[in-house]
Amino acid sequence: MAQSHDAPLTTPLASRHSALSARIVEFGGWLMPLQYTGILEEHRAVRARAGVFDLSHMGELFVEGPEAVAALGYALSTDPGRLKVGRAHYSMILFPEGGILDDLIVYRLGEERFMVVANAGNAVAVSDALAERLEGCRAVLDDRSLAMGLVAIQGPRAAGVLGPLTDVAVDGLRYYAIAEGHVAGVPALVARTGYTGEDGFEVFVDHGSTETIWDALLDAGKDAGVVPVGLGARDTLRLEAGMPLYGNELGPDTTPEEAGLGRVVHFDKDGDFVGRAALEKATAEGPRRKLVGLIPRGRGIARHGYPIFAGGRQTGLVTSGTLSPTLGEPIAMAYVRPLDAEPGTILEVGIRDQRVPAEVVPLPFYHRPA
């Protein structure tokens, strides 16, 4: 958002996308690949085998110093002091009024060193907010968003493809853990995190090494059927996995509790944090609406912004919807009034001039096989 009025940025993999004839779209102030061969094909490749993603648009913000724990504890909804070195958690940065400025992953790289990964469209705003909230603390912010590339490999074959390329013991790397090492001979941070509902890894490298990582993963994965995957399939994958997208499920007008993410607000941590007072009040009052999963029982896709009705009266809005490539049926997420949010409730979604019955279901829509 903060960058979208400027000329869009390009990732270090722009020439790779061009050579693959990717369809390019602007997203979060960046020119990004929407798809290479097709969203459905790329989606299924990730579920069945693995896919490689260019995520270099994401923001990497390093916070380091003797007061880094306290500073981030004040700046964010979580308490990063609870993380062991080498572990990560999902977090949020809030507005003083309690709304969501961005959702983040916080990695603890050392006792006094953290990496905060922000969404592309919010990276500048998050960087600015962190700089402001760190003021007066013995902790420094190093915004390396434009100096780093990020390549993810996600899917059941991800570990088998990445393992031989790295000196990081990927089999021993736990979910939401991160390790420093090398990938394809290049210094890298390897994290077992992702946004697809599959096992997978995210590889953070210096900007100039991004092509090396991309080429190595695709080359090593060729015989395993690993393919490049664009933002289109990234969206359908995360939606099946019930993961929120900033701008759809999350925003300045939503609270973590409404989004079903109350667990990322550590009210029990010591000291104040930005948004605490507002969220304590909101929690006491109870949520005004709740995020639910919906399965429309009819034709057509319930898309972002479509109205939801309960007993003829509007109860909310669709935040995201698609045809689930895995389930073969439409799925959607929506905010509805709390009394309409129980799984099993039949609501209606307005799709053009029709009202299509839609059942409230628990999230996620997809669980990866054990």
Place this chain on the structure above:
Amino acid sequence: MVPKDLRYTKEHEWVRVEGEVATIGITDYAADQLGDIVFVELPDLGRTVTQFNAVGVIESVKAVSDLFAPVGGEVVEANSELSTSPELLNGDPFGKGWMLRIRLSDPTQVDGLLDAASYEALTSEG
């Protein structure tokens, strides 16, 4: 390359006239722009449609798009295979992915449509 014997609209529909019936569909350019097509809504048989009005809906994973009638007349046939195999629109848009057959109310409407060369020029402009 688009078939030379068809007529086209700026909205990326094609028309094949045989006698007084026109078969219509969307072009490969349109199908490619939409991406994977997953739902198609077509008008009921017997309905009279007006040229250039919206008569149906095409949904891809990414987007929803109206189908406009390139010619006016009565809908005499709809491609029922598209309800179970909407991907025919991506795979064979000028063949098995045909959408409707319309009995022309005014055959001269066809004369106002683009020929293949004009349509190709339109899509190559980007």
